[in-house]
Amino acid sequence: MSEEQRFYPNRWAKIILTSAEEIVGRDGVAALLNMANMKEYIDNYPPDNMKKEFPFEDVGKLQQAFWDMYGPRGARVFATRAGEQAFNDGLQSFGQVAKAAQTVMKIGSLEKRMSVGLAFFAKFFNTVSDQVVSVKSDGEHWYWRLEKCPMCTGRTSEQPVCHLAVGVLRGAFAWGSGGQQFRITPTNCIAMGQEEGIIAIEKEPMQM
Ligand SMILES: [Zn+2]
Structure with missing residues (x-):
């Protein structure tokens, strides 16, 4: 391998599995793990801690198994749900971080607050996992750029x-905007041979 190994925190890997379990049950997850060639995790989910021990390769293999078993649309449903749960779990387990985010997101327009919040969360994710994310924006969009991507x-x-990231962002935007919905679209992906993954978020919330 040309690159050093990178890791996801155990708890996030666990959330991918437990949130899937809510949809397909324990047997369904066992079948997935079987398919992913990850039998060692059957009835033996990663521990509930933030140690960076779950290899990116395994995150990728797991996401691929969802894809193979349930098709692109099904995989999207699982990943989005897991991402949202991972974000909400993060808020609960990192109360200080949530508070700090709320403090920096207090002032200004919705756009300003979300910009500050996004930068804040990018930094947070870069700290607790080996994922590398940065944020850019233009007049109409924010761009969540995945330079090193586990998914x-x-x-x-x-x-x-990389719909897991879409789910995380959905959770983040719903939380940061007081429940508004935003159009969040992955446009680029390293799996497509592109240099980095890009998820575009429209700055104007959707009309409900
Ligand atoms: Zn990706």
């Missing part, structure tokens, strides 16, 4: 596969 590690695809 597509070891994968190739013709469409973006």
